[in-house]
Amino acid sequence: MGERIIGGGSTPGSTLRPERLHPVPARLKPVIAFVWYAALIGQVGGFWRYSVQLTQIEPQFAAFGMLYDAWPDGGIVIGPLDTAATRAGIPDQARLIAVNGKPVGAGVSEEAVARRLKLAGPRIVVTFDAVDGAVRKVGLQRRPPPDLAQRWAQSGSVLFTLLLFAPASLTLLVAVVLLRMRRKDDPVALLISLGFLFAVGGLFIPDRFYAWAGVDGLSSILLSLFLMCIMIAFPAFPDGRFRPRWGGWVALTAPLVALLTLLNSDATDLLGVLALLVAAIPPLIRYRRTPPGLDRQQLKWAAFGFVGGMLSMGVAAIAILVDMSGMFAGETAFTLSAIGAVGMACAFLFPPVGIIISLMRYRLWDADLAIGRSIGYASMTLLLAGIWAACMTLFNELLATSVGGSKPLIAAVSTIIAALVFGPARERINGWVDQRFQPGVLELKKVPHRLNLWQHGDLPEVLGGHIVGAVIDSLHARHAAVLIYDGNSYRTVGREGIDDVAIHNWTVTHLGTSSLAVDNIDRRDHVFPVRITLDDGDQPIGALLLGPRSDGSIYARPERTALQEIENPLAAALNSAGQHRRRADRVEAVIESLEKRVRDLETQLTLRAG
Template sequence: MATRFWGTLQWPALALPRIPERIPDLRRPWSNIFELLWFAALALAIVGPIAGTWYRFTTQGENSALMLGSRAGLVLSQDDLTKVRFAVGADAKKAGIEPGDKIVAIEGIPISQVVPLDPKYAVGKGHATDTDYALFSPIIEGNQPIDLSLTLKSPSGEVSEYQVRTGEQHIEHAARSVGMSPAMLSVVDLFHILTYPFLLFAAWLLHRRKREDLISSVLSLAVLLTIGSEQPSASFLSFVADIPESWHRHIYDLGNICLLAGILLFPFGQLRPRIVVPVLALLPMLFFLHGDFYRACFVIFMIAGVMTMLVRLRRTPPSAARQQIKWALFGFSGYSLFLSVALTCDMMKLTVGSFGSQLTLEIFAGLTFGLAFLFLQLGLLIALMRFRLYDAEVVISRSANFALITLAVAAVFAATADGLKQVVLNYYGNSSGTGPVVFAAALATVLINPIQERIQKWSENRFQKALVILRDDLPDTVRDLRETSSLAELIEAVLGQIMKGVRTTHVAATIDQGVFRTRGIAKEKVEEWKASTPGWDKTDLKDICEAKDKIFPLRIPLIPGEGEEPAGFLLVGPRPDGSIVSKDEQKALKEVAEPIGRAIRTVVKRVAYERRLESMIESNARRLNELEAKLSGSPIAAVPTSRSA
């Protein structure tokens, strides 16, 4: 009875919220609110870097923050403040301080063996005390110059005293020794601002091209918020506008959230695959994270965005949308590469043993950091603006070539130089000569061409398969078809491979000035184009492109051999986005023009010969029929021709 009762009981149906397929575009009043936020971010992105840079130029006394301990003429290790990495300024060099010396006492007070910069790492490392950090305070973060007495011990055990007056004069003297003014030194870590004009231009285009497009507008806002919260704008917010540091840290977090959301929803705001939904819901947690955990979560979210794009790339058939995703992935590749270089430089600058080396790495880190964001925005901008979408494979291939060739040559040079130095050291006990370096450079120069050829072949097969098929397989195809197929079959095969190889919207072939075959366009339109385009049949193979022509910008004469008249013309239209095929594809079309021309000439001659042969056979058969009829006295029978048969 209980089972029957509960089985017949009707429970109220709970309607779960239905997740839409995509995020809708911006509509009023939300678009108006977004406009206000966007223009506020634009104003901050313009005013902040300018005011922050001016503040850096006009505010002296902070250059020592670039190098830990440089207020005392020493550059100290972050892992151990007692360890001297190198000396800066005249006083420390005059005192004979060398890299590797250790500070054992300050003002005569002994200090612990290991004193890390961050006190939370002090446990278990010599038990650094509060007294140690108090003694190091005027060296690391003091504002007023004071006289200090430091006791140092060399690796050999020699103890020396170093009397110094703290201040900015030490690092400024080191900067002048390498030809850099103190004012320039104050902005040496801000070289990434050189990319800001391009980023602002990209942000403006992304938003203004289509204001209601949520993805491009959110990515545009991400650029502005990042510029407005990074250095030097952070200096403006903190020291000029007196905004609490937590506020502009949240501005930076909001910029990262917008960037990650734009990546996860790229290019049309799709919520497919469904894993995107929980990832988007987790993005606001960045507001509450700090330090290494923040960076780790950001990297995880970025990986999730890239993986989402790869899934969409696999599911998207060949189309403009697929090309957009490829351009975006190219931007992410450049972003990851340059950001990795910037982070590597940031880590290396804390370990080098000279002022010039650290300064160089500081500049290079800033430039590559700016280039990382520039590449990311460049890929997204081209994708969303739909500008030359179909050049993605060419750009990716060439970028891969450049990166791999550089790495390969550098690896050959480094391995050869180090190996030879080790050999010289083992046999002669001294490896300070320039011979190994010169030999390594010569070997790298000799190997650069074979390395380039191999890498280029690999990258073309990996990223430009259609072009490789067009350039390498089409000549073999026409050589096979010219012996067995008709002219119509040959031209149909050629047009099909060309359309697939260069991804054009339409293509046509003319034979003897007549339109023979077309694809993607009617013959009548081609005839109208011919009538309205004088000089279209130029036989100069070097100049096959007429960029102003929107119907057939490429006209390739099919010349069988040198000095011969063209057997016909290939007329190639633009791509689906209206752009002209790339230089590499134009070069491939020029290369296949001669084999196609020879194949057409061979087919025409073969067909003419076959027709003459058929005519002779028919004539001989008729004469034999007549002769047999005369001999037998019977009426003459009609001889069937090959066509009627």
């Protein structure tokens, strides 16, 4: 009963395939705590090693014009810091053998060599083993302290690594903390948090710490464990049941695939990537089969994070492969290398964000907005970049003979064409994105036109019902109400998802205060956090009260903007409907008065006749 992470009921045709994930057994909690602290120690140790490298080691090597790195099987490899060091005789890559005659073997630490350099005089002699196998000696002069530009040249790559990968690493750790605090008994959340922990321990910052501690192979083991956890958790996302059922087979093969990836070959690396892609298929299928609602939004956020991560990893892989091909050099090669690094960092930044929002069920209805904006920005970027590059290529061929292929002129013409296309393209792309990913906001924007039709023949109660229904359907509001002011007090003319008693209790507490100010949002109010006053100058007409969305969140900016657009038309329509109601009441009163007089006359005639 709940003694395994994977297991459970089975179908008659399958006794091995699990149907669901079981609750977390208590005996695994100490193991989880150990993994958590180990990953945290790795992060702290990684930052410590980077700080040591930046402040104690690199400056001593740079003082003599050298860059350094750790040799894979022990020892230190050096290279030139600049062209002056190259002219002095330092090759692009060489194994350091001795400093001033003192050997630098595999057992000598980087700090020990840095201390030798710090205590050395104005001139040293380094002995190194060059790539061609020849042992050479080079004399180097101590340089004056570097300025800021020189300091960046020495340590820029390390600082770039820290600034680039630290956010992704910290995001993964934040995801782990939130999942452990809020969903500690959820097996899916447990496996994903463990996977994130293994990813944190196997990537980015801690590798320097592992190298210093002499456990270089630990990163590969942690990455294999990350793959195993994700292969088990994704097919059962988000409620722990494997849907479709073949996702259980994916979970069962996870340990074997993780063991194969430890071989560290190109084939096993490809196997790991394919395994991640296969593990992501069940949630996508489940998303397609799930009806609209919060469960579908959960899957959508998770899919957004995973797809964003995979696309980022794909861009990074392409950039790295092109850079390694040697087709480009100089600034282009540096740009490709930077794109690869940024893409790889984003590949581990998107998934935790999507998973956190999904499992925490926070602002689930904003998934469409986030996905739509991402697609819109990406489409505009690709379109403009493609047009500009095509124009550059075309005009370079056409104008080469007439103006000699003037690059400034070609670039200017290409930029002008791209700018002319920008406006219409943005309008079309944004229109498609809004229609595809924000249909609720578009429906709400149609309400002012519908109000022109509703206000002429409908009573306030009918109009209030129309408005409440439109808001609930468009904004996924948990509940909503429309109030009308009858000269002395507010009364409800439309409501959904909430009863009259709750509305009355809220109005007794809030009316007569600033709670009905225009654009008033009180996030602490769980009944009606959004309130819009409807008035005609100083004369109140009514109010539109909105509860939170069905996921408990407040409406996004596009939704609040759409609400503001219906404020004046709704006030006018409600005022017109109120006047129509008052006229109807007067007519009804006259009719009742006439009917009473007729009854009185009939009574008098009856008495006289008697």
